[in-house]
Amino acid sequence: xxxxxxxxxxxxxxxxxxxxxxxxxxxxxxxxxxxxxxxxxxxxxxxxxxxxxxxxxxxxxxxxxxxxxxxxxxxxxxxxxxxxxxxxxxxxxxxxxxxxxxxxxxxxxxxxxxxxxxxxxxxxxxxxxxxxxxxxxxxxxxx
Numbered sequence: 001x002x003x004x005x006x007x008x009x010x011x012x013x014x015x016x017x018x019x020x021x022x023x024x025x026x027x028x029x030x031x032x033x034x035x036x037x038x039x040x041x042x043x044x045x046x047x048x049x050x051x052x053x054x055x056x057x058x059x060x061x062x063x064x065x066x067x068x069x070x071x072x073x074x075x076x077x078x079x080x081x082x083x084x085x086x087x088x089x090x091x092x093x094x095x096x097x098x099x100x101x102x103x104x105x106x107x108x109x110x111x112x113x114x115x116x117x118x119x120x121x122x123x124x125x126x127x128x129x130x131x132x133x134x135x136x137x138x139x140x141x142x143x
């Protein structure tokens with residue numbers, strides 16, 4: 001079930017970005033992008049690298065990251081987002097990582113600013129679950 005859900009979220013993220021980007025990026029020139037959290041993405045990653053895709057799991061990790069191998073892009077999502085069906089966090093993370101792929105020379109801050117604007121414009125409500133956990137764990141460490 002989570003694989004089907006994740007593919008739908010990915011499709012939605014790509015549709016939002018395609019509309020939002022307009023003429024800012026050449027969308028048709030975007031090389032293949034795979035989600036390493038899906039069976040298809042794991043197989044493609046193995047074909048390109050000869051290594052199994054290692055998907056991040058756990059609180060305190062990043063929401064996601066991406067890697068490029070032989071012109072193909074692989075997005076790794078923190079499995080907490082996927083396994084808990086956190087729509088806002090998953091959608092915004094996919095958007096964030098694709099923005100890095102579309103505009104690799106932009107700073108992290110510029111990508112975050114674009115992601116924030118897209119989330120505002122398309123009314124994507126982030127859960128910020130990993131940020132909340134990290135803040136809570138730091139409070140617990142102080143006690």
